Amino acid sequence: MSAIRTVVRGAQRRRVSTIVIVAATTMAVTATVLAGLLLAASSAPFDNAFARQHGAHLTALFDSAKTTKAQAAATAAQAKESIGPFPVATATPKQDPENPPIPPLTVVGRADPGADPIDKVTLLAGRWARTTGEIVVARTNLMIPPGIVLHLTNGSTLKVVGEARSISRTAQGWVTPDEAAALGQTGWQMLYRYADASSATAMTAHRTALGPAAQAQSWLDVRNDAAHRTQLYVPLLSSFGLLGLALAALVIGNVTAGTIASATRRIGVLKALGLTPSQVVRACLAQALIPGLIGAVLGIVVGDLLAVPLTADVADLFGTVPLSVTPWVDAIAIVAAVLVIGATAAPAAYRAAKLRTVDALAVGRTPHNGRGRVAARLAARTRLPRPLSLGLAQPFTRPARLLAMLVTIGLGAAAATFAIGLTLSLRQVQAAHDAPDTSADVLVAPDRPGADDPRAVIAATPGTGQFYGRGPADITVTGLRDAAQGTVTSGDARWAGYAMLAGRWYTAPGEAVVSTGFLTATGMHLGDTVTGAGHRPLTLVGEVFDGSANNHLYTDVASLSAAGAQPFLEWYVKLQPGTDRTAYIEALRSKNVYAEATRTEGVDGTLLVLDSLTALLTGLLVSVAGLGVLNAVVLESRDRVHDIGVHKSVGMTPKQTAAMVVASVGLPGLIGGAVGVPAGYLLHRWALPAMAHGAGIRLPQTTIDVYAPALLAVLALAGLVLAAAGALLPAGWAARTRTAVALRTE
Amino acid sequence: MIDVVDVSRRYEGDQAALDHLSLHVAEGECLALLGPSGSGKSTLLNLIAGLDRPTEGTVTVGGTRVDRLGEAAAARYRRATIGLVFQFFNLLDDLTVADNVLLPAQIAGAPAARSRQRARELLETLGIDRHADAYPGRLSGGERQRVAVARALMNRPPLLLADEPTGALDTASGAEVRKLLVDLHADGQTIVLVTHDEALATTVATRTVRLVDGQVTA
Ligand SMILES: Nc1ncnc2c1ncn2[C@@H]1O[C@H](COP(=O)(O)OP(=O)(O)OP(=O)(O)O)[C@@H](O)[C@H]1O
Ligand SMILES: [Mg+2]
Numbered sequence: 034m035s036a037i038r039t040v041v042r043g044a045q046r047r048r049v050s051t052i053v054i055v056a057a058t059t060m061a062v063t064a065t066v067l068a069g070l071l072l073a074a075s076s077a078p079f080d081n082a083f084a085r086q087h088g089a090h091l092t093a094l095f096d097s098a099k100t101t102k103a104q105a106a107a108t109a110a111q112a113k114e115s116i117g118p119f120p121v122a123t124a125t126p127k128q129d130p131e132n133p134p135i136p137p138l139t140v141v142g143r144a145d146p147g148a149d150p151i152d153k154v155t156l157l158a159g160r161w162a163r164t165t166g167e168i169v170v171a172r173t174n175l176m177i178p179p180g181i182v183l184h185l186t187n188g189s190t191l192k193v194v195g196e197a198r199s200i201s202r203t204a205q206g207w208v209t210p211d212e213a214a215a216l217g218q219t220g221w222q223m224l225y226r227y228a229d230a231s232s233a234t235a236m237t238a239h240r241t242a243l244g245p246a247a248q249a250q251s252w253l254d255v256r257n258d259a260a261h262r263t264q265l266y267v268p269l270l271s272s273f274g275l276l277g278l279a280l281a282a283l284v285i286g287n288v289t290a291g292t293i294a295s296a297t298r299r300i301g302v303l304k305a306l307g308l309t310p311s312q313v314v315r316a317c318l319a320q321a322l323i324p325g326l327i328g329a330v331l332g333i334v335v336g337d338l339l340a341v342p343l344t345a346d347v348a349d350l351f352g353t354v355p356l357s358v359t360p361w362v363d364a365i366a367i368v369a370a371v372l373v374i375g376a377t378a379a380p381a382a383y384r385a386a387k388l389r390t391v392d393a394l395a396v397g398r399t400p401h402n403g404r405g406r407v408a409a410r411l412a413a414r415t416r417l418p419r420p421l422s423l424g425l426a427q428p429f430t431r432p433a434r435l436l437a438m439l440v441t442i443g444l445g446a447a448a449a450t451f452a453i454g455l456t457l458s459l460r461q462v463q464a465a466h467d468a469p470d471t472s473a474d475v476l477v478a479p480d481r482p483g484a485d486d487p488r489a490v491i492a493a494t495p496g497t498g499q500f501y502g503r504g505p506a507d508i509t510v511t512g513l514r515d516a517a518q519g520t521v522t523s524g525d526a527r528w529a530g531y532a533m534l535a536g537r538w539y540t541a542p543g544e545a546v547v548s549t550g551f552l553t554a555t556g557m558h559l560g561d562t563v564t565g566a567g568h569r570p571l572t573l574v575g576e577v578f579d580g581s582a583n584n585h586l587y588t589d590v591a592s593l594s595a596a597g598a599q600p601f602l603e604w605y606v607k608l609q610p611g612t613d614r615t616a617y618i619e620a621l622r623s624k625n626v627y628a629e630a631t632r633t634e635g636v637d638g639t640l641l642v643l644d645s646l647t648a649l650l651t652g653l654l655v656s657v658a659g660l661g662v663l664n665a666v667v668l669e670s671r672d673r674v675h676d677i678g679v680h681k682s683v684g685m686t687p688k689q690t691a692a693m694v695v696a697s698v699g700l701p702g703l704i705g706g707a708v709g710v711p712a713g714y715l716l717h718r719w720a721l722p723a724m725a726h727g728a729g730i731r732l733p734q735t736t737i738d739v740y741a742p743a744l745l746a747v748l749a750l751a752g753l754v755l756a757a758a759g760a761l762l763p764a765g766w767a768a769r770t771r772t773a774v775a776l777r778t779e
Numbered sequence: 780m781i782d783v784v785d786v787s788r789r790y791e792g793d794q795a796a797l798d799h800l801s802l803h804v805a806e807g808e809c810l811a812l813l814g815p816s817g818s819g820k821s822t823l824l825n826l827i828a829g830l831d832r833p834t835e836g837t838v839t840v841g842g843t844r845v846d847r848l849g850e851a852a853a854a855r856y857r858r859a860t861i862g863l864v865f866q867f868f869n870l871l872d873d874l875t876v877a878d879n880v881l882l883p884a885q886i887a888g889a890p891a892a893r894s895r896q897r898a899r900e901l902l903e904t905l906g907i908d909r910h911a912d913a914y915p916g917r918l919s920g921g922e923r924q925r926v927a928v929a930r931a932l933m934n935r936p937p938l939l940l941a942d943e944p945t946g947a948l949d950t951a952s953g954a955e956v957r958k959l960l961v962d963l964h965a966d967g968q969t970i971v972l973v974t975h976d977e978a979l980a981t982t983v984a985t986r987t988v989r990l991v992d993g994q995v996t997a
Binding site: 299301302303305306309310312386389394 | 825828830831850851854855856857858859863865869870871882883886887930934
């Protein structure tokens with residue numbers, strides 16, 4: 034209707050406010066989309082990816098020497114759904130001492146692994162294999178990028194044409210059925226889905242039903258293993274997503290309410306001319322919702338564009354497959370933005386409609402109604418240049434607007450503080466998690482269990498400092514149904530860098546340290562003794578952080594009974610200072626011992642992903658907060674344009690005017706920073722252990738104490754910088770306003 | 780046309796701004812309200828315009844009990860019955876002169892073409908049609924007040940209320956506005972105007988009423 038159009042047209046001519054609403058909504062919705070995707074990607078990542086790929090509950094391998102294709106196919110009757118049989122073969126790459134060893138790959142011949150009804154494998158790079166001689170490898174830590182040609186021990190070659198991921202981990206590579214036959218088929222693969230697949234008991238029954246000829250892998254085991262990767266990041270990323278949503282909502286709300294509040298006099302005029310209260314409400318809502326909706330749609334577009342590379346990275350982090358288009362995240366973001374705008378615009382609009390017309394008309398003419406006089410008098414007494422003291426006192430004449438500005442700046446500062454803390458904590462968590470791998474210089478890995486013990490060679494090679502062996506072993510625990518995932522060491526592993534949460538590292542056989550998950554699962558405490566088959570009684574002497582919530586146990590290899598199967602140990606060597614690592618590795622290789630440099634710190638791609646993600650979200654949130662300040666100052670300057678004219682008429686220069694406007698945000702900036710930074714600090718201090726606890730882990734104190742005092746001080750000043758940055762543009766406008774124009778403006 | 784009967788208006792705690800005041804204005808009359816600052820003139824005008832409600836007493840305009848109207852009804856009443864002119868114009872700076880004048884018709888939902896025609900005629904009559912596309916900030920005080928009068932007359936209100944229409948104007952601009960009001964009254968417009976300006980009261984008004992401390996004096 035025309036009355037609404039009139040008010041809206043007013044809004045359109047108020048370009049800055051409209052642009053700020055559009056821009057703030059765009060950024061906030063972009064942040065919401067990214068945060069929402071983070072939440073989506075980190076909520077039960079395995080289960081969701083498994084559902085999307087329609088993963089296999091049981092992956093069975095039948096020895097083709099003992100089972101015919103028809104016999105394998107007949108097992109389909111036992112399951113609700115199944116596919117196969119697919120030919121299975123082993124591709125054994127030639128070992129090349131110059132390169133890290135590529136283990137033999139179990140490959141499956143499937144014509145179109147992406148299109149099958151079960152285990153819809155996701156192609157991550159390149160394309161599917163079309164002819165013989167081509168292979169698509171499963172993306173793992175092995176990192177075999179497309180383009181590489183694998184030379185096999187049987188003389189043939191396989192060109193890597195793509196990388197793919199099967200959530201059910203059904204193969205290490207996929208080739209055409211013809212190629213599988215050419216490689217020398219060893220088995221048949223069948224993939225099944227069952228109606229009841231949620232319990233270990235049910236899965237064991239299904240496995241048994243396949244008969245002794247089949248080797249089968251349950252999805253529950255795969256899921257358990259995947260959880261180990263994700264437990265650490267899920268709570269961190271979700272919390273950041275939630276923070277993004279909250280700040281976005283608050284800033285949109287502030288901007289909307291502020292814009293309507295500043296239109297009070299205009300509304301008074303319209304009411305004097307006969308606009309009814311309900312028309313006022315509708316007009317105000319339209320004024321806020323139209324630019325808000327435009328911003329929301331823009332935000333969706335930008336968010337979705339940014340999401341494409343980000344979700345791929347996050348999926349890699351979790352070992353899942355990227356979420357495809359997520360219209361529901363978009364829909365929720367739009368609905369949420371509109372609801373927030375509506376919810377904050379409605380009370381402001383209602384207030385405007387309720388305000389007595391006579392009072393509304395008086396707004397701007399008598400803004401001082403007593404408030405802020407004390408502040409003005411105090412400011413006048415300071416020794417500051419008059420423009421600065423005038424500016425400092427300004428915010429106090431409008432306490433509500435001052436509060437809104439404080440909240441905006443405070444939240445921006447808190448978000449930045451929390452985000453930086455989160456990034457630093459993630460680095461520390463990753464560092465603590467990786468320490469056992471990065472503390473050594475050289476890794477010596479015999480290529481098969483039972484190969485010659487390289488201990489003597491290492492000890493005899495010049496340059497060796499300290500070294501120990503480490504390997505996996507299942508540790509049975511009386512009272513626990515499943516064995517604990519054990520890690521056994523040989524030699525002194527105290528320098529390995531495991532982060533201790535309590536107690537100490539073990540020093541003798543018969544002692545053990547365990548993960549928090551072990552203590553939770555067994556209900557044991559440090560000092561208790563673990564008994565079980567295959568090892569001597571183990572006294573728990575320490576609680577270790579290894580980034581996992583599972584029940585892990587670490588002990589000396591000599592704690593295992595000599596009768597049992599001996600674990601496969603890899604040797605971690607720390608070199609004497611000044612030893613040339615390359616030459617040392619050469620020396621070992623010349624003695625027919627395979628050695629390689631250990632991973633160095635800080636090169637982890639996933640960390641970079643998280644860093645860029647948090648940086649992006651932080652940047653968005655801080656910009657949104659800056660826009661909030663900009664909007665507040667614009668509204669304030671417009672209300673004060675007459676005062677500014679008066680000041681200029683008595684000789685205030687443009688520079689002084691700009692200084693006055695910037696100074697008017699000085700106090701809110703300082704206070705906002707001074708309140709926001711401790712708030713972010715406390716939030717981090719409280720949220721991190723709480724989230725870790727929710728994930729069933731405890732974090733070492735080093736991952737929580739990440740703020741250096743100097744960093745906190747710099748962050749506290751950030752509130753001031755943020756406020757000043759937001760005020761700079763309107764300050765320029767105020768400085769340029771011609772005095773005559775300013776004085777004539779009503 | 781206007782019947783104010785035994786009206787009082789008290790602000791919280793304060794002495795009454797209007798104290799048991801009664802007043803009758805006939806159709807076609809031009810009444811000037813005079814009185815010292817703070818005597819309650821603006822308060823009375825606000826009651827008649829339905830911008831405010833009396834603490835006691837009744838206000839009837841053209842048969843409507845204005846003191847009983849709710850917010851929405853009061854708005855519709857103003858739309859149909861009242862034209863308001865303020866001392867400080869209250870024009871919207873971001874609308875052109877023509878759009879400011881059109882506002883009341885748009886708010887009332889009048890047909891657009893006919894409203895534009897009416898606005899053009901009004902601006903011509905008031906001698907400000909050359910400024911139709913200008914913004915109010917560029918006009919002189921007298922010109923702005925003429926725009927405000929044009930806006931007040933847009934919906935052909937039976938009653939024109941003016942609160943110190945010449946209060947912010949110099950002598951020459953004041954004279955322009957005075958002549959305008961005389962002409963309007965000559966055309967039969969009922970007017971109630973508040974003023975400190977004795978000259979305005981004597982040239983325009985058919986009757987003057989003096990307020991002191993919220994009461995009518997002889
Ligand atoms: N919103 C209000 N709250 C409290 N008191 C008020 C309010 N509005 C007016 N008053 C008081 O009511 C009295 C009458 O005010 P009013 O504005 O009607 O006077 P006036 O005759 O129009 O004066 P002037 O000629 O200065 O415009 C004054 O004492 C004034 O202080
Ligand atoms: Mg008055």
